Amino acid sequence: MPALRPDLIPARRIDSLIAGHAAATPQRPAITFGNTSLDYAALEAAVAAMAGWLDRTGIAGGDRIAVYARNHPESFITLLAASRIGAILVPLNWRLSAAELSWQMQDAAPSLLLYGDEFAETAVRIGDN
Numbered sequence: 001m002p003a004l005r006p007d008l009i010p011a012r013r014i015d016s017l018i019a020g021h022a023a024a025t026p027q028r029p030a031i032t033f034g035n036t037s038l039d040y041a042a043l044e045a046a047v048a049a050m051a052g053w054l055d056r057t058g059i060a061g062g063d064r065i066a067v068y069a070r071n072h073p074e075s076f077i078t079l080l081a082a083s084r085i086g087a088i089l090v091p092l093n094w095r096l097s098a099a100e101l102s103w104q105m106q107d108a109a110p111s112l113l114l115y116g117d118e119f120a121e122t123a124v125r126i127g128d129n
Contacts, residue, residue, distance in 0.1 A: 015084040019044055033073050050081035061086025064108050068092040068123050069116035094119060101126045
């Protein structure tokens with residue numbers, strides 16, 4: 001089997017793919033979740049807004065952002081926004097115990113913890129450790 005040649009594959013951040021689709025096909029559906037749908041223009045606007053907020057919060061390239069939430073478009077938007085500013089998304093599994101989540105938090109050492117409302121109580125506990 002031939003070796004992969006990284007020089008032949010252009011390096012692209014995932015958020016740049018969304019920006020490209022938003023420019024080329026802004027009205028085309030990008031995300032459908034339940035009864036909600038976002039087109040590429042709306043997704044790009046949400047990613048830009050989230051990236052701006054992360055930047056104003058002081059998150060920079062190389063920082064880790066922990067996300068403790070169920071699957072939701074906002075989690076995907078956060079992933080794309082993190083990519084845009086060069087940060088690293090650390091998804092936390094909502095099915096884990098507080099002790100397991102605390103270990104993940106200590107190991108990953110995120111600069112920011114974002115969480116869904118339903119996980120607020122546990123998020124406060126694991127964020128304090």
